[in-house]
Amino acid sequence: MTTRHPERHTERLWLRQWREADLDPLAEIDADPDVMRYIGDGSPGTRERTAAALAHVRAAWDERGYGLFAAEEIATGELIGWVGLAVPAFLPEIMPTVEIGWRLRRNSWGRGYATEAAREVLAFAFDEAGLDRVVSICHVDNHASTRVMTKLGMTFDRTTRVPAHGQPVQVMSLSREGYHSLS
Incomplete structure (x- = not known):
């Protein structure tokens, strides 16, 4: 059984619970048009x-015992984004399920952080x-996230559209058995 507010470490990242001081750095990440290009x-x-x-993210931990981890680079102490688990209610056709996702600041892209953190979250x-x-869901043109999903051992489930805004997305999935067969 999980603790209510766990923390995890990877070689380069501290996956931790959220602090009040995280709001401004996270708002900066969310305000970047390049970061948000494929979101919503x-x-x-x-x-x-x-x-x-x-x-909402903080409340999810209390309600479900899982959620989004704040991703902090150990070497710098900088919040670089988040990686974690959420319920993708925005895509009713695949419910009930849990999604693994990530959002990183642009200067952290291409360094393997999403894959490293997502493996720990899995x-x-x-x-x-x-x-x-x-499952993991991304815009069909988000090739970087698709590569991360593939590296995690996820397999293609379907292509569909998000009802709220019509954006095309692909869904990939991984079972517990599939995950354990990778190790």
């Missing part, structure tokens, strides 16, 4: 929207949170 309808976030989302998902299956 593609529009950059506002500080207010980020604050509301962060409150271990948490299957070995501590007791999940049987995890």
Whole structure:
């Protein structure tokens, strides 16, 4: 069984719970048009929207025992984004399920952080949170996230559209058995 507010470490990252001081760096990440290009309808976030989302993220840990981890680079102490688990209610056709996702500041792209952190989150998902299956969802043109999903051992499930804004997405999945067969 999982602790209510776990933390995890990788070689280069501290996956931790959220702090009040994380709001401004996270709002900066969410305001970057390049970061948000494939998220939702593609529009950059506002500080207010980020604050509301962060409150929701914190509540999810208490409600479900899993959620999004703040991803902090150990060497610098910098919040570089988040990696974690959420319920993708925005895509009803695949429910019930849990999604693994990530969002990193642009200067952290291409360094292997998403894959490194997501592997640790998958271990948490299957070995501590007791999940049987995890999906990951990304815009069909987000080739970087597709590569991460493939590196994690996820396989193609379907292509569909998000009802709220019509953006095309692909869904990939990994079962607990599939995860354990990778090691």
